[in-house]
Amino acid sequence: MKLSINGYPQLTEEKLVGTLRLGKLMKDGVEEVVWRKFITGFWKIIDEVNRLTPYSQDILLSLLAEGKVKYYDAITTIEKYTLYATINPQDVGTFEF
Numbered sequence: 001m002k003l004s005i006n007g008y009p010q011l012t013e014e015k016l017v018g019t020l021r022l023g024k025l026m027k028d029g030v031e032e033v034v035w036r037k038f039i040t041g042f043w044k045i046i047d048e049v050n051r052l053t054p055y056s057q058d059i060l061l062s063l064l065a066e067g068k069v070k071y072y073d074a075i076t077t078i079e080k081y082t083l084y085a086t087i088n089p090q091d092v093g094t095f096e097f
Contacts, residue, residue, distance in 0.1 A: 002037045004045035007052045009095075016056055017071045033074040039063075040076075046085040050094045057095065 005016060018035040025031055038044055046052075046060070063069055067078050088094055 003041045003043045004047065005038055007046060007048035007050070007056075009051060009053055011052060011056055013056070013059065013071070016059060017069055018074075020072065031072050031074070033071050033076075035069075035071075035076055039069055039078065042081050044081055044083040046083070048088050048094075049085040050087045050090075050096070052095065054095055 005011070016036065017039055018033045021032040021034050049057070049060070052060070059069065063078060064083070069076050069078065090096070
């Protein structure tokens, strides 16, 4: 189970949050989201959170502030979870958090 994320600037929303079920999209035209284990699991671990782009950080801040994650037209509510995050010193390759 992939409950941890390694932060890096190229981390896409799809790798962080979820993806669309492409078969259903192509066959029926329905956008069904498959949420990542990081989103649906109780434990959430992020290594080097300040290496994520500001856009990816905003996704995480929405999770923390609202308990919700949005992707396409889908929204999932996350009521109980524990999040651990590490942060590196400010240097090349990091973003202000």
